[in-house]
Amino acid sequence: MSDPQFIPPPVAGALDVESIRRDFPILAQSFRGKRLAYLDSAASTQKPLRVIEAISGFYTSRYANIHRGAYTLSELATDAYEEARRKTREFINAEDEREIIFVRGTTEAVNLVAQTFGRMEIGTGDAVVISAMEHHSNIVPWQMICEEKGAVLKVIPMNDRGELLLDEYEKLLTDSTRIVAIAHISNALGTINPVRDIIELAHRKGIPVLLDGAQTLAHLPVDVRDLDCDFYAFSAHKMYGPTGIGVLYGKRKLLEAMPPYQGGGDMIRSVTFEKTIYNDLPYKFEAGTPHIAGGVGLAAAIDYLSSFSRDAIIAHENRLLDYATRALLEIPGLRLVGTARDKAGVISFVIDYAHPHDIATILDTEGVAVRSGHHCAQPVMQRFNVPATTRASFGIYNTVEDVDQLVNALQKVREIFA
Amino acid sequence: MMDELRDLYQQVILDHQKAPRNFRKMENATASVEGYNPLCGDHYTIYLLVEDDVVRDVSFEGTGCAISKASASMMTAALKGKTRAEAESLFEKFHDLVTGKLEVEQAAGELGKLAVFAGVQEFPMRVKCAILPWHSMHSALEGDKTVVSTE
Numbered sequence: 001m002s003d004p005q006f007i008p009p010p011v012a013g014a015l016d017v018e019s020i021r022r023d024f025p026i027l028a029q030s031f032r033g034k035r036l037a038y039l040d041s042a043a044s045t046q047k048p049l050r051v052i053e054a055i056s057g058f059y060t061s062r063y064a065n066i067h068r069g070a071y072t073l074s075e076l077a078t079d080a081y082e083e084a085r086r087k088t089r090e091f092i093n094a095e096d097e098r099e100i101i102f103v104r105g106t107t108e109a110v111n112l113v114a115q116t117f118g119r120m121e122i123g124t125g126d127a128v129v130i131s132a133m134e135h136h137s138n139i140v141p142w143q144m145i146c147e148e149k150g151a152v153l154k155v156i157p158m159n160d161r162g163e164l165l166l167d168e169y170e171k172l173l174t175d176s177t178r179i180v181a182i183a184h185i186s187n188a189l190g191t192i193n194p195v196r197d198i199i200e201l202a203h204r205k206g207i208p209v210l211l212d213g214a215q216t217l218a219h220l221p222v223d224v225r226d227l228d229c230d231f232y233a234f235s236a237h238k239m240y241g242p243t244g245i246g247v248l249y250g251k252r253k254l255l256e257a258m259p260p261y262q263g264g265g266d267m268i269r270s271v272t273f274e275k276t277i278y279n280d281l282p283y284k285f286e287a288g289t290p291h292i293a294g295g296v297g298l299a300a301a302i303d304y305l306s307s308f309s310r311d312a313i314i315a316h317e318n319r320l321l322d323y324a325t326r327a328l329l330e331i332p333g334l335r336l337v338g339t340a341r342d343k344a345g346v347i348s349f350v351i352d353y354a355h356p357h358d359i360a361t362i363l364d365t366e367g368v369a370v371r372s373g374h375h376c377a378q379p380v381m382q383r384f385n386v387p388a389t390t391r392a393s394f395g396i397y398n399t400v401e402d403v404d405q406l407v408n409a410l411q412k413v414r415e416i417f418a
Numbered sequence: 419m420m421d422e423l424r425d426l427y428q429q430v431i432l433d434h435q436k437a438p439r440n441f442r443k444m445e446n447a448t449a450s451v452e453g454y455n456p457l458c459g460d461h462y463t464i465y466l467l468v469e470d471d472v473v474r475d476v477s478f479e480g481t482g483c484a485i486s487k488a489s490a491s492m493m494t495a496a497l498k499g500k501t502r503a504e505a506e507s508l509f510e511k512f513h514d515l516v517t518g519k520l521e522v523e524q525a526a527g528e529l530g531k532l533a534v535f536a537g538v539q540e541f542p543m544r545v546k547c548a549i550l551p552w553h554s555m556h557s558a559l560e561g562d563k564t565v566v567s568t569e
């Protein structure tokens with residue numbers, strides 16, 4: 001039932017999606033006899049063979065604990081882990097490898113900054129500025145430190161399309177503002193925020209900016225030096241890498257001035273019961289045995305992503321976004337939540353005769369994997385006055401066929417409820 | 419359409435979600451409890467009027483998915499006139515039904531119309547939806563909580 005008038009013609013140099021799909025064996029499965037249409041990449045992307053094999057290959061022949069052994073295996077493992085750091089630096093164009101801190105994911109990265117930079121810089125009566133479209137992981141850590149310090153959390157409002165109001169934002173930048181923490185791309189609405197303007201406005205007042213890039217790296221290229229952001233947080237599992245590892249980028253000067261996050265092994269230079277001398281960057285922030293194989297998987301994911309033209313990835317996802325947006329708007333009673341002019345491959349919607357939870361159950365029986373709920377952004381749901389939305393999100397492996405399967409499954413929802 | 423889906427969204431369930439029974443606030447309730455499922459946003463208040471150990475009236479208001487709303491509606495219809503002990507026993511049987519501990523044939527005898535919720539057995543992720551109103555009712559009967567969460 002795909003309507004050819006909606007399908008924009010493929011462009012020259014486009015992604016070879018059929019070949020990409022072969023890189024993701026999980027997508028070839030069926031459930032209850034239905035082809036899988038995986039449309040939940042904003043929650044987590046699937047993993048290509050290259051990443052899976054890098055991890056199993058590492059455990060098969062190069063694994064040992066790192067940074068402490070004098071034997072060859074430990075050296076091989078350390079090299080592999082540090083190679084991941086080098087690749088990450090290059091991937092986001094940081095100036096220095098020491099600015100790449102490996103953490104569990106975006107959530108830990110934000111908590112790290114809130115608990116170290118925040119604890120040091122935020123005092124009574126100060127303010128932290130976030131936005132109305134943040135994921136809980138970029139709200140709660142700031143709320144916690146604000147509560148502890150007697151500071152206030154200020155929220156940049158958005159319009160009905162799900163775009164931040166920059167005029168209002170400017171008013172929130174005062175002498176008491178200690179940090180601005182903003183999603184680069186909203187996971188609930190798909191909005192791509194004007195982070196360049198956001199950073200510039202904050203910097204004019206000397207205020208540092210943290211970007212939550214959880215949704216970004218799989219879609220847009222990121223150049224932290226060009227953006228001039230002070231901190232950048234992201235998770236490997238949303239960019240075709242493994243779970244359990246993510247990155248906090250921070251400008252070296254800021255990181256050096258910050259106290260350590262957790263205490264333990266690796267983050268120290270010397271320990272006596274009287275005094276501990278902390279290690280240098282990045283190890284100061286990496287207490288304990290890290291997710292070593294995760295680092296290897298992240299490096300493989302970076303290699304994988306880098307093997308495609310970014311323009312082709314963006315064009316592919318925009319094409320699916322346009323196609324899906326038009327097809328969904330044809331469905332009576334369906335309303336999009338999040339219609340920003342600058343949008344990534346995320347479509348949130350509600351249908352007036354069916355609850356998102358029922359929609360997800362019915363779509364699941366049709367092989368369509370989408371997410372229904374508040375997407376860890378309850379304030380966004382409140383802003384749009386909906387209990388929850390259904391969200392379809394795209395990755396490099398999605399096709400027009402996936403979108404058609406979604407649209408056909410939504411017809412089933414209509415048959416049952418309308 | 420898939421049989422499992424048909425079993426889940428039976429006509430009775432669809433009827434109740436479209437036109438829920440006893441869907442109102444109760445001013446003279448002897449107990450009321452809010453039930454909330456933060457994961458999907460189901461949110462109801464269950465009102466009870468219990469006199470001489472008998473549920474004289476029961477009503478609810480709130481929003482949520484078809485399964486939770488139909489479950490609340492059919493629960494209110496089933497509970498009116500029941501003693502406290504009978505209400506608790508229905509709760510237990512309903513719980514066993516949706517979690518697959520009670521056979522469908524057996525359920526029809528013991529639960530009457532409520533047996534239509536047997537379809538939930540095939541959808542473990544929806545058990546919470548079906549049970550939320552019952553949990554809230556149970557707490558209201560015990561009078562020990564004012565907010566119930568299924569998470």
Ligand SMILES: Cc1ncc(COP(=O)(O)O)c(C=O)c1O
Pocket residue numbers: 042043104105106107108135137138183185186187212214215235246376
């Ligand atoms: C915008 C955004 N920020 C933060 C996170 C948290 O990422 P993680 O769960 O990997 O720490 C997510 C993931 O859902 C997200 O989409």
